[in-house]
Amino acid sequence: MSEEILRNVRSNLFKIEPYVPGKPMKEVKREYGLEEVIKLASNENPLGPSKKAQDAIVAAMADIHRYPDGGARDLKVALCERNGVTPSQILVGNGSDEVIKMISETFLHAGDEVVIPAPTFSQYWFGAQVMGGTTVTVELGAGFEFDLDAVLAAVTERTRLVYLCTPNNPTGTYIKKQAMQSFLERVPKHVLVVLDEAYIEYAEAEDAANGIEFLHGGHNVIVMRTFSKLYALAGLRLGYAIGPSAVIGAIERTREPFNANLLAQAAAVAALADEEHREASRQVNRDGIAQLTAGLELLGYSVIPTQANFLIFDTKTDDKEIFQALLHEGLIARSGTALGVPGYLRISVGTAEENSKFLEALKRVVFRLNQKV
Incomplete structure (x- = not known):
């Protein structure tokens, strides 16, 4: 070459x-x-995966010669019912990895900063690096507990995004509601806080922070979740984010057409209904x-x-x-x-x-x- x-x-x-x-x-x-x-x-x-999800995949296979619903309407409706939001507040992606990349493409210019605790999920760093951004890491505390005061201290005028994975991968530790509330009340208004809750459905702690509650509270947050973990659809690659309509609308401009495949959408709707x-x-x-x-x-x-x-x-x-x-x-x-x-x-x-x-x-x-x- x-x-x-x-x-x-x-x-x-x-x-x-x-x-x-x-x-x-x-x-x-x-x-x-x-x-x-x-x-x-x-x-x-x-x-x-759930038997209902498997049956939905089999039923949908007859239509795989057709393009999927580019707007993922049925899936968004099902998610709205569970989370008390509107379809305009939901972004669907080809796994959380794509959602992270779309967020990066939307908000980061070369030289912008992304603050993340460490150790955590590596794709936050990847999203920043693709856009020429700078990742600022803040070490977790003793026992791998979150130090949100240290995270806040790392925020500057160049910070655009803060990623908080809770429960955190790879440590399994989590952020408590009160700590999250205090952090979100103090974080500067120009910073978007991305709460990666890929494992939230496994959390048993009564004081575990739930991002949807803070979204409803008017904070500058996006909540990411996935069908790869509890719903056992990892092979179909389907993740989503919930946030303010204007923010989600901006990110939608980076989304490729038909990014969530037909079988994944059908399986996800069925999985949501299988308590x-x-x-x-x-x-x-x-x-x-x-x-x-x-x-x-x-x-x-x-x-x-x-x-x-x-x-x-x-x-x-x-x-x-x-x-x-x-x-x-x-x-x-x-x-x-x-x-x-x-x-x-x-x-x-x-x-x-x-x-x-x-x-x-x-x-x-x-x-x-x-x-x-």
């Missing part, structure tokens, strides 16, 4: 490292010669968190309390070594080093059987590693 062509590429793009997802199960089977592999790396719902599946998913998560926490503590590990469908724990050693050793056992976890928390391992909640196999595999791995010392 001509060097002259490459010189035309925006220089800020060369600073972007491609996102590295958890290892696919097929790849691990092939690489390690395994018959069975358990994936606990990507915070997926181990129950799989039984939602509650079953929450119960599996409650039981799984208790099972994993108890098992890890018996092995001598310290677990960070979580409000999500995953947890992290301090391995007290090289997390990358444990991660690799677990792969040989057919267990795919997530290395803390890859997530900005070196020394820790992140585990998604699986079925009771999967959780047990993970704990057994970890015990074997740790025993072997200790024998080397």
